[in-house]
Amino acid sequence: MSYAYLFKYIIIGDTGVGKSCLLLQFTDKRFQPVHDLTIGVEFGARMITIDGKQIKLQIWDTAGQEAFRSITRSYYRGAAGALLVYDITRRETFNHLTTWLEDARQHSNSNMVIMLIGNKSDLDSRREVKKEEGEAFAREHGLVFMETSARTAANVEEAFINTAKEIYEKIQEGVFDINNEANGIKIGQQHSPTNPSLPGAGGAAGAANGGCC
Amino acid sequence: MFSNIKERFISAIAPDLPPLPGAGERRIGAGSGHLHNSPHQRLRFGGSGSQPLPDKFPYARPPFLQLLTADELRASADHNVRPIIVPRDINLLPWGTGYAECVNSGKSEWNEDQGAFCRQVLSDPEHKHPDLPYTYFGIFDGHAGYGAALAASHQFHHILHEKLVDCLELLLPRDVDPSSGGGDGIQLNPTFPHPIYFQRRVTKDELIIGALESAFFNMDSLIAQDNDRYRDAGGCTACVSLFIDGKMYVANAGDSRAVLCQRRATPDRQQTDTHSSIEPDPLEVSCYPVPFSADHTPETERERLLNVARLKPQLMGQHYVAMEYAKRPHIKDMGQRILCRQGTMRGWTYKTLTREDLRMPVVNGEGKRSRLLGTLGVTRGFGDHDLLAINTGIQIKPFLTPHPDVRQRDLTQVVCISDEDNRDGDYGVLVMATDGLWDVSENEGVARIVFQTLSKYPTEKHRYTMVAQELVARARGKINDSGHWRLADSKAAATVDDISVIVIPVSQYYKEHVEWTQNYKRDLEHRRRQAQANMAQEAVTVLNGVMAEEAQVVEEEEEGEVVVHEARTSQKPQQVEDGVDETLVVELAPSLEQVQLKDKDSAAFDIGKKDNDKDKEASTTRQHLQQQFQKGRKGKGKH
Numbered sequence: 001m002s003y004a005y006l007f008k009y010i011i012i013g014d015t016g017v018g019k020s021c022l023l024l025q026f027t028d029k030r031f032q033p034v035h036d037l038t039i040g041v042e043f044g045a046r047m048i049t050i051d052g053k054q055i056k057l058q059i060w061d062t063a064g065q066e067a068f069r070s071i072t073r074s075y076y077r078g079a080a081g082a083l084l085v086y087d088i089t090r091r092e093t094f095n096h097l098t099t100w101l102e103d104a105r106q107h108s109n110s111n112m113v114i115m116l117i118g119n120k121s122d123l124d125s126r127r128e129v130k131k132e133e134g135e136a137f138a139r140e141h142g143l144v145f146m147e148t149s150a151r152t153a154a155n156v157e158e159a160f161i162n163t164a165k166e167i168y169e170k171i172q173e174g175v176f177d178i179n180n181e182a183n184g185i186k187i188g189q190q191h192s193p194t195n196p197s198l199p200g201a202g203g204a205a206g207a208a209n210g211g212c213c
Numbered sequence: 214m215f216s217n218i219k220e221r222f223i224s225a226i227a228p229d230l231p232p233l234p235g236a237g238e239r240r241i242g243a244g245s246g247h248l249h250n251s252p253h254q255r256l257r258f259g260g261s262g263s264q265p266l267p268d269k270f271p272y273a274r275p276p277f278l279q280l281l282t283a284d285e286l287r288a289s290a291d292h293n294v295r296p297i298i299v300p301r302d303i304n305l306l307p308w309g310t311g312y313a314e315c316v317n318s319g320k321s322e323w324n325e326d327q328g329a330f331c332r333q334v335l336s337d338p339e340h341k342h343p344d345l346p347y348t349y350f351g352i353f354d355g356h357a358g359y360g361a362a363l364a365a366s367h368q369f370h371h372i373l374h375e376k377l378v379d380c381l382e383l384l385l386p387r388d389v390d391p392s393s394g395g396g397d398g399i400q401l402n403p404t405f406p407h408p409i410y411f412q413r414r415v416t417k418d419e420l421i422i423g424a425l426e427s428a429f430f431n432m433d434s435l436i437a438q439d440n441d442r443y444r445d446a447g448g449c450t451a452c453v454s455l456f457i458d459g460k461m462y463v464a465n466a467g468d469s470r471a472v473l474c475q476r477r478a479t480p481d482r483q484q485t486d487t488h489s490s491i492e493p494d495p496l497e498v499s500c501y502p503v504p505f506s507a508d509h510t511p512e513t514e515r516e517r518l519l520n521v522a523r524l525k526p527q528l529m530g531q532h533y534v535a536m537e538y539a540k541r542p543h544i545k546d547m548g549q550r551i552l553c554r555q556g557t558m559r560g561w562t563y564k565t566l567t568r569e570d571l572r573m574p575v576v577n578g579e580g581k582r583s584r585l586l587g588t589l590g591v592t593r594g595f596g597d598h599d600l601l602a603i604n605t606g607i608q609i610k611p612f613l614t615p616h617p618d619v620r621q622r623d624l625t626q627v628v629c630i631s632d633e634d635n636r637d638g639d640y641g642v643l644v645m646a647t648d649g650l651w652d653v654s655e656n657e658g659v660a661r662i663v664f665q666t667l668s669k670y671p672t673e674k675h676r677y678t679m680v681a682q683e684l685v686a687r688a689r690g691k692i693n694d695s696g697h698w699r700l701a702d703s704k705a706a707a708t709v710d711d712i713s714v715i716v717i718p719v720s721q722y723y724k725e726h727v728e729w730t731q732n733y734k735r736d737l738e739h740r741r742r743q744a745q746a747n748m749a750q751e752a753v754t755v756l757n758g759v760m761a762e763e764a765q766v767v768e769e770e771e772e773g774e775v776v777v778h779e780a781r782t783s784q785k786p787q788q789v790e791d792g793v794d795e796t797l798v799v800e801l802a803p804s805l806e807q808v809q810l811k812d813k814d815s816a817a818f819d820i821g822k823k824d825n826d827k828d829k830e831a832s833t834t835r836q837h838l839q840q841q842f843q844k845g846r847k848g849k850g851k852h
Contacts, residue, residue, distance in 0.1 A: 039675055040299040040313075040682060045284035058288050060296070067670070067679070071297055071686055078293045182293050182696075 003047065003056040007167050008184035009160070010075055012100055013085035014093040015064030018119040021150035022085065023061045026160050031151050038063045041075060048161055050168050056188070057160060069103075076108035080176070080184030081115065081163040086134075088118045088147065089126040094133065101141060109183050111175055113166045115144045117159055122149040269443040270363045274298070275328045277305040277312070292319040293692075297685050303675045307332055307348055311677030311716030313685040315649075318698055318709040325355035325447075326647050326713040327366035333374055335381055342385040343733045347457035348722065349373060350715050353449045353595075354469050354647040360446025361436055361596030369453065372431045376424035377457075383420055384458070421457060422619045425464040433595045433615035440598050448597030451617065452506060452645050454717065459625045459726035461643070461719060464617035465506030466593035471645045473503040473622070473719070474660035476638030478630070500664050502656035503641065505620045508648075509593040511576040512583035516557045518592060521612050522575045523556045528612065532605040533586060534572040542570045573605075575612075581652060585612055593617070624723040637667060640720035642680070649712030650688045653700060659684060663716070677716045684714045 011019040020035050020042065027044040044059040060079065062072040076082070084100055086093040097116070104114060118134045131147055138145030144162060148155040170176050171185065178185045274280045277300045280289050289298050299313045300306060307330070316324040329351040336344040349370050355362030377384065429451065436446055450467020463471045477499045511518060515537075522528060522535035529535065539552035539561060550563045551570070564570075578584050585592055586602035586609055593614050600609045622641075629639035642663050650659070666683045670676040690700045690707025698707040 036302070039301065039303070039678060041296050042301055043280075043285045043288040045282070045288070058284065060288065071682065074691060075294055075296060077692065078291065 002054065003188035004053040005168075005171070005178075005188055006056045006058055006186040007080045007164055008078060008186075009057055009059040009081045009083060009163065010079040011059065011061050011083045011085060012072065012104060013064055013083075013117075014087070014090075014096050014100075017064065017085045017087040017090075017093050018150045019064060019083075019085050020061050022083070022117070022119060022148065022156060022159070023059055025150045025153050025156045027059070029153070031153070033151075037065070040068065040071065046160075048164060050161070050165055053168075054188070055164055055168070057164060059160075073103060073107050076104055076112070078182050078184050079108060079112055080167050081113045082108065083115050083117050083159060083163065084143070085117045085119050086129070087120050088129045088131075088134075089120055089123050091128040094118075094129045094137075097137060111170060111183065113144070113163055113170070115146065115159055115163045115166075116141075118145075118147040119150060121147040121154060122152050266442065266444040269360065269439055269446070270367050272323055272359055272363065274314075274324070275312075275366065277302075277330070278314075279305075290316045290323055292316060295689055295692075295698075297682055297689070299675075299678050299682055303678060306330060308718055308721035309674055309677050310350070310718070311675075311679070311681035312714065313678065313681035314713040315685050315689050315711070317649075317711045320709060321359075321711075323359055324711045324713075325359045325362055325449075326649070326711040327353045327355065327359075327362040327449075328713050328715060329353070329366040329370060330715075331370040331374075333370070335377055335384065337381065337385055343729075343736050345385055345458065346725070346729065347377070347455060349453065349455050350645060350717060351451065351453045352469055352645045352647060352713055352715055353451050354467065354591075354649075354711070354713070355447055355449040356589075356591070357597070357600065358445060358447025360444060361594075362447075362449035364436055364439070364446060365432055365449055365451055365595055368435060369428065369432050369451070372435070373424060373428040373453075373455070376428045376431075377421070380420045380424060383415075384417060417458065418460070418621055421455070421460075421462055422464075422621070425453065425455065425462060425619050426617060429464065429466055429595075429615045429617045436596045437598045445599055446596050448591075448594055448600065448613075450509075450591055450594040450647070451615075452647075453617070454505075454643060454645060456719075456722040456725075459623065459723065459730075461622045461624060461722065462619055463505040463621075463643070463645075464619040466509060466595075466615055466617040468508040468510050468591045468648045468651075469506070469646065470508060470648070470651050471505040471643060472656050472659060473505050473641040473643050474500065474663040475503060475641040476500045476635065476660075476664050478633035478635035478638060497661065499638075500657070500660040502660040504656060505622075505643065507618055508651075510581070510583055510590060511578070511585040511592055512580060514592045515576050517614075518576055518585060518612055519556050525611070528607070529575060530605060530607050532572060532602075532607055533575045534569055535575050536570065537574055537576070538570070542566050544571060585609065589613075622719075624719065624726065627723065629720070636720040637718060638664070640718075640723055642667070642677070643717040643719050644680075644684070644714065645717070646684070646714040647710070647712060649708045649710035650684055650714055652710065653688050653690075653705070653708045654684070662687065677718055681714045681716045684716075685712050688712050 011023060013019055015037070020038050021031060023042070023044045024030060024032055024035075027046045038061060040063055042061045044061060045056060046059075047054055047056050049055065060075055062068070062075060082104055084097065084104065086097055088094075101114070104112070116134060116138045118129060118131065134147065135145050137143075144166065146155050146159050146162070148159050150156060167176070167185070171178060176183055176185055178187055272286070274286065274289065278289075278298055279301055280286050280298070289296060295315050295318060297313050297315045299311075303309060306312060310330070312328060314324065314326060314328070329349075331349045332346065333349070334344045334346045351366065351369055353362035353365045353369075432451070439446065450465075450469045452465045452467070452469035452471055453463070454471060455462040455464070465471060507513065519535045522533070526535075535556055537554050542551055546566050547568070549566055551566045552561045553564050553570075554561050555564075573587050576583060576585060577587060581590070584590055586607055587604070588602045589597070589600065589609055592612065593616065595615055597613055598610050601607065602609055624640060627640050629636060633639075644659055644663060662683055663680050666680045667676055670679050673679065687701065688708050689712060690698045693699050698709055699705065700707045
């Protein structure tokens, strides 16, 4: 399906905060209580509409474990948006936010929109991090903040879409260089007829497109 | 501008051809790893024209990566980020086998490498023998398109399986006990000659190596057959490992590489553990790589290529010369003496430069930059049936071959002391990877990283995946501000090629083999008991009817014989296995008697002999009895 823009997202945060579940809830509208550890990176995609325009979100769900940190760092590059996730029932995941943020700021392009997400809001009885603390952290570092629950789907949609809105606004303001794919934004076929398609689907066009001169 | 060159070039090599058919039928080599970094052309002569041919297989990544949607495929092929893809479900590969891959930096739209694996069982259709399991891994590095590598990853294991099934009866362990009905192994299939009639000694090793070799040739022919029906597949290298019957075989054609990474169990290691003193990294000295393949590039295959050129000079047209020059000849040097070597010479000699010497050498360049006919950097593999040389349009395929070199390791011969806890070191970890890894990594460095990473993750289920991921991450490096990929630990260029790595814990296949052998022996014992019971029963039935008097004697003797056989098998099961399994012997017919003498002790050949020379030797009572048993069995079978 054609789109006006493709935005690339990355989801980061400590292991077990629910990154993969947020992605699954957003792309498949389902919750999987037992999820294997993510090794490396997984991908998801969904089409949304902003301002009457079809926008495709391509989401990179990364491994949260320390062992993967050096590899996930290389994925910040080329992302237009990041969801930085912590678990409201585990304070240490909140305490690690500074490190994540430093990492993200250092390795991404400066215009990347970062959304702070306190996940597992359905587990209010086991809450260790107050909503106000999240809000304060976001304010301090210039992030957008939201509490979500991948289990109940509360605010999940909003988290992804609000990030997209912010990116879209930045495009309108001319902040993003949309012609540089390294910024995590790609103009879709509606704007550029030469957009390469998948081989097979688009007949012979795909394979012959090997980036020459 | 590019298309200008293209058009001119096409009219130069094939002036009579109509304008190029659909995009699907041409490839422009935009610096695909193995191809010269300038436009080259492939054409299909006599092609029907405008309609682009379909893909035989739709483009996909290896199934165990579960990149199922177009979106996932697209994201995994991000040339700006080059994500390292590992299987999301570790259980899809056997024994925690590691796999990781990464797309090129933009030289081709898709990752043209492919990986494949398959676990299969060879079973005797009549179920007279236990099943023989095997595991196969393959890695294929495509060039000038993804078709050939994709086809190989889909089809090679089917071909290999057929080849193994072809010689199934020689591979399956022979039932060595005569009391279990005698020559079952021999009479299994009357049309299939027993090895005893062969003119040459043929070992199981040779059968498996032959299966691999012929599978390589068949795969290449299959791609050739599909050439007219499907979109041009390009070509690919092939590196394949096969674990079967307690052995590891690696077959390779092209410049992918398999290296067995090993580690000595050093005493220093234990010392460091106990004293925890500061010592140089013990891994530095204790890890060592054992190559299990040889790269096939124009440089390493210079001799073979020049031989082809020498024997069939017409393959070079008027464009190439089968010579090598110490210095590139120039027209101004004409008539002067120049150091050169001709054909397959090893040393250098002088000759006077003539006009012919100005032609392009069949093999030029050195090392990774060496090229065949100025075009191709790899000289063995599948496909490339339509590949034409740059600027001359000469067919390249006649110089290429799918023939693999095959190496083998007997895992039952590995010495491994269980106390040392060094299974991965002793049996080794097999790293199979495309040249994306090897272009920027030394074998030694890879062996070190393997064991460094394994010791970092001593218990994790996905530790071999971590190894594969680490190897890919290092070879890919990091992108710098000017958009160039650089190695992390130096300023040197990282690879811009596709990278695929398989990391196989070899010891698991030994363990598997031991378990299988135990099961097999139990199974055999069970069959034997059953057969004995049946035979005794049959003997009684038959003899009762025929000769009542003799029957009593038979029963007595038969019991005695059972005892003898049991003693024999329990005494030396190992020897029997060696003697029979290793060599399916086979001497010339005149020396048959000799063989019999030699193998007097081997139960298996006892059977063979008796069976074959029944008439000659049917003088003793024992023989007589056995014949009768068999008649009885056969008779029963017919009813």
